[in-house]
Amino acid sequence: MTWCSMITYAISGLEIDVLLQSLSEKYSTALKRIWHSPAQVNAVFVRDELVLRTLSEQAVVVVVEHDVAANTCKVQCLALAGGAGLLRISWGAQDAAESTFRKLIEGLALQHGWQYEFIPTEYRLKGAKCPSCGAIYQYPPDKVLENGTVRCQNCDRPFYPGQQEGI
Incomplete structure (x- = not known):
């Protein structure tokens, strides 16, 4: 969050x-x-x-x-x-x-x-904030990669959505 x-x-x-x-x-x-x-x-x-x-x-x-x-x-x-x-x-x-x-x-x-x-x-907003660009999006289970990361829909950089403060 x-x-x-x-x-x-x-x-x-x-x-x-x-x-x-x-x-x-x-x-x-x-x-x-x-x-x-x-x-x-x-x-x-x-x-x-x-x-x-x-x-x-x-x-x-x-x-x-x-x-x-x-x-x-x-x-x-x-x-x-x-x-x-x-x-x-x-x-x-x-x-x-x-x-x-x-x-x-x-x-x-x-x-x-x-x-x-x-x-x-x-x-609180539902979603994950990209640490690189700050964009906030929701990621359904099919968008989570095998290593647990997601790709930002704004800057395309990978990050772990569950390891952020407040999430």
Whole structure:
């Protein structure tokens, strides 16, 4: 297994309507769902965008979990490239989308006096990471060679997928 990250913020002392309005304006081109209950407000926003430098589609997903009583909120952002662009590469489109999200959240927090904290969130990905090029792929049993190695689908170098940290 290999790790990847997602942008996560913990915010306290916020005005949830201001946050939801800003996220709705920026991130709801494909989907906007907000659920209100006496104890919580949950929301999901999805933005579908064309990344001009790669001519590919990208989705940016934002999830909001707000505890009404404590007036605290967790906001997460994950950018997902479609991969159908120029040469099928992303050229950092996901990082750019996540950077835009960070600037929005931090700007809102500073403007409105909210307390915020960036929280590195890690999730396990199923697959093996090539030690040579860093590509992550899944390898079915028929792709494992007699000596226990696999060949990277990106750089074609052999490596042992089971001897990595976290796998």
